[in-house]
Amino acid sequence: MNLNKYRVEPDKLARKCNPAIFKFASTAEIKPLKGIIGQDRAVRSLAFGLDMDSPGYNVYLSGPFGTGKTTLAREMLEKKARHQAVPPDLLYVYNFADPDTPRLIEIPAGKGRILRKDLNEQLEQILEQVSRVFEGEAFEFRKNQVLSSFLEDTNNMYLRLDEEAHKYGFSISRNQNGISTVPLKDGEALKQEEYLSMSEEERADLVRRSAAVQEKINEAFRQYRELEKSMKQKIAALEIETAGSVISPHFNRLSRKYRQFPRVTQYLEEIKKDFLGHLELLIKPEENAPVAWFKNLDRRTALRRYQVNLFVDNSELKSAPLVFENNPTFSNLFGQIEYESEFGVLTTDFTKIKAGSIHRANGGYLVLHVYDLIKNYYVWDTLKRVLKNQQIYIESIGKIIGVTNTETLQPEPVPAKLKVVIIGEPIYYYLLYSLDEEFQKLFKIRADFDIEMERNRQNIMDYARLISSVCESENLRHFSPGAVAGVVEYGSRMAEDQNKLSTLFNKLVEIIYESNRWAEYDKEELVSESHVCKAIAEKRYRSSMMEDKAREYMFRDLVMIDVKGQKVGQINGLAVYEMGEHSFGKPVRITAKTFMGEKGLINIEREILMSGSIHSKGILTLNGYLGAQYAQDKPLTLSASLTFEQSYYGIEGDSASSAELYALLSSLADLPLYQGIAVTGSVNQNGEIQAVGGVNQKIEGFYAVCKHKGLDGRQGVIIPRQNVSQLMLSDEVIAAVETGAFHVWAVATIDEGLEIVTGVPAGIREESGKFTSGSVHELVDKKLSSWSARRAYYGGETDRDNTPKRFRSPRRRREI
Numbered sequence: 068m069n070l071n072k073y074r075v076e077p078d079k080l081a082r083k084c085n086p087a088i089f090k091f092a093s094t095a096e097i098k099p100l101k102g103i104i105g106q107d108r109a110v111r112s113l114a115f116g117l118d119m120d121s122p123g124y125n126v127y128l129s130g131p132f133g134t135g136k137t138t139l140a141r142e143m144l145e146k147k148a149r150h151q152a153v154p155p156d157l158l159y160v161y162n163f164a165d166p167d168t169p170r171l172i173e174i175p176a177g178k179g180r181i182l183r184k185d186l187n188e189q190l191e192q193i194l195e196q197v198s199r200v201f202e203g204e205a206f207e208f209r210k211n212q213v214l215s216s217f218l219e220d221t222n223n224m225y226l227r228l229d230e231e232a233h234k235y236g237f238s239i240s241r242n243q244n245g246i247s248t249v250p251l252k253d254g255e256a257l258k259q260e261e262y263l264s265m266s267e268e269e270r271a272d273l274v275r276r277s278a279a280v281q282e283k284i285n286e287a288f289r290q291y292r293e294l295e296k297s298m299k300q301k302i303a304a305l306e307i308e309t310a311g312s313v314i315s316p317h318f319n320r321l322s323r324k325y326r327q328f329p330r331v332t333q334y335l336e337e338i339k340k341d342f343l344g345h346l347e348l349l350i351k352p353e354e355n356a357p358v359a360w361f362k363n364l365d366r367r368t369a370l371r372r373y374q375v376n377l378f379v380d381n382s383e384l385k386s387a388p389l390v391f392e393n394n395p396t397f398s399n400l401f402g403q404i405e406y407e408s409e410f411g412v413l414t415t416d417f418t419k420i421k422a423g424s425i426h427r428a429n430g431g432y433l434v435l436h437v438y439d440l441i442k443n444y445y446v447w448d449t450l451k452r453v454l455k456n457q458q459i460y461i462e463s464i465g466k467i468i469g470v471t472n473t474e475t476l477q478p479e480p481v482p483a484k485l486k487v488v489i490i491g492e493p494i495y496y497y498l499l500y501s502l503d504e505e506f507q508k509l510f511k512i513r514a515d516f517d518i519e520m521e522r523n524r525q526n527i528m529d530y531a532r533l534i535s536s537v538c539e540s541e542n543l544r545h546f547s548p549g550a551v552a553g554v555v556e557y558g559s560r561m562a563e564d565q566n567k568l569s570t571l572f573n574k575l576v577e578i579i580y581e582s583n584r585w586a587e588y589d590k591e592e593l594v595s596e597s598h599v600c601k602a603i604a605e606k607r608y609r610s611s612m613m614e615d616k617a618r619e620y621m622f623r624d625l626v627m628i629d630v631k632g633q634k635v636g637q638i639n640g641l642a643v644y645e646m647g648e649h650s651f652g653k654p655v656r657i658t659a660k661t662f663m664g665e666k667g668l669i670n671i672e673r674e675i676l677m678s679g680s681i682h683s684k685g686i687l688t689l690n691g692y693l694g695a696q697y698a699q700d701k702p703l704t705l706s707a708s709l710t711f712e713q714s715y716y717g718i719e720g721d722s723a724s725s726a727e728l729y730a731l732l733s734s735l736a737d738l739p740l741y742q743g744i745a746v747t748g749s750v751n752q753n754g755e756i757q758a759v760g761g762v763n764q765k766i767e768g769f770y771a772v773c774k775h776k777g778l779d780g781r782q783g784v785i786i787p788r789q790n791v792s793q794l795m796l797s798d799e800v801i802a803a804v805e806t807g808a809f810h811v812w813a814v815a816t817i818d819e820g821l822e823i824v825t826g827v828p829a830g831i832r833e834e835s836g837k838f839t840s841g842s843v844h845e846l847v848d849k850k851l852s853s854w855s856a857r858r859a860y861y862g863g864e865t866d867r868d869n870t871p872k873r874f875r876s877p878r879r880r881r882e883i
Contacts, residue, residue: 130516154430
């Protein structure tokens with residue numbers, strides 16, 4: 068039987084890159100690549116999302132790690148931001164009407180810093196000038212006039228009071244305790260013995276006159292307080308008038324400078340008014356005064372009201388802001404209100420309001436990583452609320468989750484005018500889209516990054532330019548044409564397709580770095596193809612300990628794998644294991660046992676819940692194939708068991724279903740299978756072989772076992788025909804195929820594979836309804852026909868131990 072028609076020629080086992088296509092001696096001669104390549108869909112989607120100004124058109128950059136999402140986002144956002152205006156500065160100032168609600172002022176970029184400087188300078192000048200004026204002769208003179216008038220009025224009032232008291236026979240005297248009255252007799256103070264010698268009528272008259280005098284004194288005190296109040300009001304008015312004449316020119320100057328900003332001029336007017344209302348606090352007290360320290364503290368607190376909290380300073384920006392927040396904690400993203408301790412009490416004010424990255428990105432673009440967001444529900448929920456309401460509130464996380472009752476400020480919200488770009492893997496996009504309705508409304512643009520691109524001349528040259536850019540930016544040795552060709556072939560190997568190149572640039576850059584190091588070890592000026600091959604081999608070696616351990620068990624026959632001889636109902640399947648970034652293939656023995664019965668096809672892994680749903684589906688598909696192929700003229704009478712021998716872990720995937728079917732048919736036909744052939748490929752109910760993944764690792768894994776146990780020229784691997792274009796095998800395997808020591812066969816149907824593994828034609832169903840004489844299908848059909856006939860002879864029913872019911876004894880029937 069000619070099996071050459073199924074063999075894959077050596078030139079199809081990998082697609083080599085000819086270094087001659089590169090017209091340069093090294094990558095130093097070509098223009099470095101700017102940006103990324105192979106992501107036209109993502110570029111187009113992101114560009115459209117950035118052009119959309121309508122609410123909800125935020126962007127989710129979706130793709131596997133290492134495809135250049137962050138690089139593309141930075142490049143395109145910087146280009147877009149360059150053509151947009153710088154947003155205004157944001158300032159928080161004291162709210163004189165409601166101190167717990169600091170006011171927000173927007174002012175053109177750069178003017179916030181100037182306003183803060185101007186206000187501080189003018190206030191310093193005002194305080195100095197007001198203090199100087201209050202200490203000046205003119206102010207003292209006018210103040211003394213008021214005091215003199217007050218003293219004159221009080222003296223006159225005292226004289227009138229004394230005259231009134233004399234009319235009632237009393238005199239009055241002033242002392243440190245106030246005013247006291249003294250009764251008189253003959254113009255002299257009444258002595259005690261004279262008082263004791265007075266009659267009752269005289270004493271009563273004295274008391275009456277004393278009460279009248281006291282009433283006059285009380286009236287005088289009321290007048291005194293009115294005079295004192297009037298005096299203080301006159302002094303306060305004088306101070307306000309004097310201070311106003313000093314500060315008005317300063318505030319008028321500021322108001323003229325910022326007259327185009329109404330909220331600023333309003334704030335300046337409020338400062339002026341409040342300043343004049345707190346002159347007693349603002350004028351610096353005497354340093355030697357007993358309460359000077361406390362007065363200085365009050366003065367600093369009062370002066371803090373007139374400061375400007377430059378919340379967001381955009382003076383250094385030349386265009387719209389672009390912020391990449393790599394640690395989006397609640398405070399880092401949304402800002403916070405800080406506290407300080409004063410005498411054991413936590414206090415705060417508007418100057419303690421600190422901006423977050425969302426405030427700094429306001430008016431531009433904010434880039435976040437989805438994994439960092441979804442770890443904190445409150446960050447994600449608050450971000451959605453900001454985008455939905457177009458306002459940014461500054462709140463503490465404790466207040467949001469309700470774990471603190473501390474009174475705090477409630478600053479005016481900041482209008483949100485920004486576009487948010489989230490970078491993440493596709494799985495997070497699907498989860499958020501299906502579980503979070505608000506996500507659908509807020510992130511309407513999805514930019515998908517592909518993990519592969521076409522392997523055409525343009526993209527191959529872009530690979531070379533990528534290498535050049537990495538060498539230039541990192542000061543590495545440049546690559547020769549052969550080395551570039553090696554990286555291109557590695558890119559196709561990563562993509563597992565001869566016609567594709569990988570866009571996982573972070574993995575490619577690792578090879579560039581490591582190849583440079585091996586060239587350095589060899590003291591070469593250029594990186595050659597051998598250095599690239601060495602870097603790839605060493606990278607694999609560092610990660611392949613578990614692969615070597617698994618093969619060692621096979622080499623020592625601790626795990627039984629036959630690569631020579633023939634056996635019935637036994638075949639080598641191929642499995643792929645992933646250990647982090649490293650994946651490898653290894654053969655696994657599959658056995659099938661068939662016998663007469665009605666249980667059908669039993670998969671041992673499925674029965675004990677060691678197989679996944681896809682693997683179980685593949686097993687159930689075999690039932691469909693067997694029924695369609697052999698049960699058209701008779702019932703399918705079959706009991707069979709399938710298992711992966713020495714498999715102690717879960718099994719998933721249907722790539723072994725064709726191997727399981729070969730083992731099953733071998734057992735039914737009593738035809739031995741050559742053990743030097745391993746099989747991969749899934750099968751459908753029509754007997755067609757379907758493509759599988761990891762085909763390169765599977766072939767190389769089986770080749771390694773065959774090489775160790777001895778190649779005999781008959782060994783090889785059967786793969787689906789669709790997988791031929793995905794072959795990027797190692798040079799060692801290709802060399803073995805070229806010499807005939809190893810083979811790779813590609814088949815499209817089960818029948819083609821049967822001819823390879825059995826050496827017997829599979830056969831076809833002829834017009835008579837019978838299969839081709841001597842074929843595999845005829846042998847299987849005969850076995851199943853025999854079992855069906857015996858089943859009919861025995862009455863069509865069997866016991867659990869396959870004992871025909873018609874032959875049961877009465878005792879046996881009762882037991883059952």
